[in-house]
Amino acid sequence: MTTPHALILLDRDGVLNRERGMHTWELSDFEILPGVVPALREAAAAGYRFAVITNQSGIGLGLYGHEEVRTLHVALRRSMEDHGVRLEEVLYCPHHPSRGRCLCRKPGGLLVERALARMGMSAANSWFIGDRERDMEAARSVGVRGLLVEANSDLRQAVSYILAHDEELDQS
Numbered sequence: 001m002t003t004p005h006a007l008i009l010l011d012r013d014g015v016l017n018r019e020r021g022m023h024t025w026e027l028s029d030f031e032i033l034p035g036v037v038p039a040l041r042e043a044a045a046a047g048y049r050f051a052v053i054t055n056q057s058g059i060g061l062g063l064y065g066h067e068e069v070r071t072l073h074v075a076l077r078r079s080m081e082d083h084g085v086r087l088e089e090v091l092y093c094p095h096h097p098s099r100g101r102c103l104c105r106k107p108g109g110l111l112v113e114r115a116l117a118r119m120g121m122s123a124a125n126s127w128f129i130g131d132r133e134r135d136m137e138a139a140r141s142v143g144v145r146g147l148l149v150e151a152n153s154d155l156r157q158a159v160s161y162i163l164a165h166d167e168e169l170d171q172s
Contacts, residue, residue, distance in 0.1 A: 006125045050086065092111075
């Protein structure tokens with residue numbers, strides 16, 4: 001696939017970085033998973049673009065603030081760019097469900113819609129890779145195909161599936 005209109009949306013914790021079972025906001029606790037860079041480089045070479053959609057409820061709980069999340073996301077983007085991968089959008093929900101409902105927290109699809117709109121992308125040409133059912137619900141709610149992976153798994157397997165699946169669609 002070489003269309004510039006193909007997007008892969010990525011959950012953060014458990015997909016891009018190690019899920020630790022607790023909130024991650026400090027750089028010293030942030031570990032990018034080993035298969036991430038080669039997987040995203042392969043997808044980028046095939047014409048895919050990338051956005052990150054993540055719930056950061058620790059902000060709503062008062063554990064950390066927006067500045068800590070922004071600092072971590074700047075480091076993530078720089079690390080990816082150092083390896084030839086561009087994360088065009090990194091969107092997060094700061095709310096905790098115990099503090100009320102919001103539209104941006106996954107399984108809601110607002111941040112997915114926002115990423116699609118900002119990037120001028122079609123839901124039909126997009127995928128969401130996540131490690132929780134709420135990621136899949138967010139994808140389905142706006143017509144994006146979802147791919148559920150095990151937390152901390154090798155992203156290369158998921159990307160290989162997407163590349164093979166989209167190549168089959170291109171050939172039919």
